[in-house]
Amino acid sequence: MEQLNWYYPEDLNEAARLVSDGDKAPHSGGTALIRKGFRKIKSIVDLSRLPMHDIEVQRDRIEIGAMCSYDDIIRAFRSVDPGHVLVQSLKNSASTPLRNRITAGGSVAAFPAWSDFVGPLLLLDAKVDLIGRETGTFPLSNYLNRRELRAGSIITRILTENFPHKGLHYRETRTHVDYPAFTITLTAAPADGVFKGLRVVVVGNKERFRRLTELEAALNGKTGSILDSLNIDDFFPVDFPDRKHGSGEYLGHVARIALMDMLKMIAGGQA
Amino acid sequence: MKTKLTVNNKPVSVQFSPTDRLLDVLRNNGFSEVKEGCRDGECGACVVLLNGKLVNSCQVLAASAMDATVTTVKGLEKDKAAPIQEAFVDAGAVQCGFCTPGMVLATYALLQENPAPDTRQIQQALDGNLCRCTGYVKIIEAVQLAAERTNSHE
Ligand SMILES: Cc1cc2nc3c(=O)[nH]c(=O)nc-3n(C[C@H](O)[C@H](O)[C@H](O)COP(=O)(O)OP(=O)(O)OC[C@H]3O[C@@H](n4cnc5c(N)ncnc54)[C@H](O)[C@@H]3O)c2cc1C
Ligand code: FES
Ligand code: FES
Numbered sequence: 009m010e011q012l013n014w015y016y017p018e019d020l021n022e023a024a025r026l027v028s029d030g031d032k033a034p035h036s037g038g039t040a041l042i043r044k045g046f047r048k049i050k051s052i053v054d055l056s057r058l059p060m061h062d063i064e065v066q067r068d069r070i071e072i073g074a075m076c077s078y079d080d081i082i083r084a085f086r087s088v089d090p091g092h093v094l095v096q097s098l099k100n101s102a103s104t105p106l107r108n109r110i111t112a113g114g115s116v117a118a119f120p121a122w123s124d125f126v127g128p129l130l131l132l133d134a135k136v137d138l139i140g141r142e143t144g145t146f147p148l149s150n151y152l153n154r155r156e157l158r159a160g161s162i163i164t165r166i167l168t169e170n171f172p173h174k175g176l177h178y179r180e181t182r183t184h185v186d187y188p189a190f191t192i193t194l195t196a197a198p199a200d201g202v203f204k205g206l207r208v209v210v211v212g213n214k215e216r217f218r219r220l221t222e223l224e225a226a227l228n229g230k231t232g233s234i235l236d237s238l239n240i241d242d243f244f245p246v247d248f249p250d251r252k253h254g255s256g257e258y259l260g261h262v263a264r265i266a267l268m269d270m271l272k273m274i275a276g277g278q279a
Numbered sequence: 280m281k282t283k284l285t286v287n288n289k290p291v292s293v294q295f296s297p298t299d300r301l302l303d304v305l306r307n308n309g310f311s312e313v314k315e316g317c318r319d320g321e322c323g324a325c326v327v328l329l330n331g332k333l334v335n336s337c338q339v340l341a342a343s344a345m346d347a348t349v350t351t352v353k354g355l356e357k358d359k360a361a362p363i364q365e366a367f368v369d370a371g372a373v374q375c376g377f378c379t380p381g382m383v384l385a386t387y388a389l390l391q392e393n394p395a396p397d398t399r400q401i402q403q404a405l406d407g408n409l410c411r412c413t414g415y416v417k418i419i420e421a422v423q424l425a426a427e428r429t430n431s432h433e
Contacts, residue, residue: 012297012298013297014280014297014342016345035340035343037338038338038339038340038343039338041340042300042337042338042340043319046297046298052297052342054342054343056343079332099403102320102407103321103323103406103407104333104385104388104403104404104405104406104407105320105323105326105333105334105335105338105385105407106320106334106335106338106407108333108334109332109334109335109338109339184406185321185406185407
């Protein structure tokens with residue numbers, strides 16, 4: 009452990025060169041690295057001096073530098089759209105001092121089951137900019153699913169769509185300050201009693217995440233009254249592992265109830 | 280590894296190993312007002328202001344805080360910290376006192392940004408600080424009292 013080396017690159021080329029051999033761990037907030045321990049790590053590349061601290065919120069797109077903290081993201085939306093789905097999800101995640109430390113890039117790379125960040129990003133069709141062994145812009149879902157994209161590369165920026173949709177983010181927790189067992193995130197265009205542009209994603213299930221495309225197709229264009237006859241089981245192909253919060257079966261029941269409540273809120277214009 | 284930190288406005292040279300946490304480096308160098316609770320980022324006993332931001336020092340690797348400015352509860356500006364500390368005593372928000380340095384720092388960080396927080400905002404700002412003694416009601420009253428006193432002096 010004493011031989012562990014730290015590198016402090018000051019430009020992106022140097023950082024890309026350092027990480028591309030795949031045997032050095034990038035460091036952003038460090039919270040997941042500390043939790044995991046350093047047994048398998050020989051070198052660390054600190055990303056804090058790289059130009060990845062900016063965030064830009066436009067009407068139709070969002071660009072988040074990988075070193076932005078959860079708090080930076082919440083602040084960036086404060087004057088523009090304080091009810092944005094990213095604000096709803098992040099302001100209840102972890103705790104105030106942790107939100108000052110946890111970064112966007114580290115959170116996507118770590119993608120824990122309790123992530124409050126990845127669900128909204130998936131709904132916003134996020135892409136990640138990578139440098140290192142892989143260079144270019146890749147859909148977030150590919151980055152999460154393909155190991156070869158992650159090893160030896162650094163996320164420098166997260167790019168997403170933005171739209172004036174309503175959003176809701178549900179966290180299944182035992183107390184306010186708890187890791188969620190799973191999250192459900194939903195966005196929909198505001199429309200009088202009719203589902204429009206509905207997108208739903210579950211994070212923390214056995215597959216790690218699942219976009220509920222069948223449910224979206226069944227509801228989009230329909231009025232809220234369709235919920236009275238909807239059998240949610242037909243549109244919820246999601247299994248949860250057993251967690252401290254409860255058995256997988258229990259979490260599945262809770263998720264279905266939470267999702268129905270969220271859909272009713274959207275249909276009733278309460279979101 | 281070595282670096283020079285500025286802790287409570289004074290330069291401090293520190294040595295540490297590559298995986299040491301800022302919490303341990305501070306405590307090993309005499310800043311025992313930074314308390315060690317869970318070491319997991321859950322209790323807030325260890326919070327400090329790192330370059331002005333409230334963070335859990337147990338969740339910060341010292342090697343990532345090269346040349347940083349750190350403020351512990353003892354380094355807060357006296358005129359701003361004293362009303363908070365007095366309010367905690369007057370409201371009965373201190374029992375064993377173990378959480379108090381973290382609570383005072385979190386309150387300071389909140390009032391710097393929002394001088395008149397409502398109850399919800401106080402709860403949110405202190406959501407990373409656990410207290411096993413008081414039950415939190417008096418802590419929230421203390422923050423309200425500190426805000427009132429600070430505002431009436433200004
Ligand atoms: C007590 C506690 C509670 C928490 N609760 C929540 C919660 O409720 N909701 C939530 O969303 N999160 C929560 N988190 C945060 C989450 O668990 C992770 O710790 C965090 O998201 C990691 O971000 P980081 O910036 O600290 O990453 P780091 O620890 O720096 O890095 C994480 C991983 O990604 C790699 N990495 C870092 N930066 C990059 C990059 N730019 N590109 C590629 N790879 C990179 C690292 O090598 C490492 O493998 C909590 C954390 C703690 C400690
Ligand atoms: S000791 Fe750091 S949060 Fe508990
Ligand atoms: S006063 Fe004892 S832990 Fe808060």
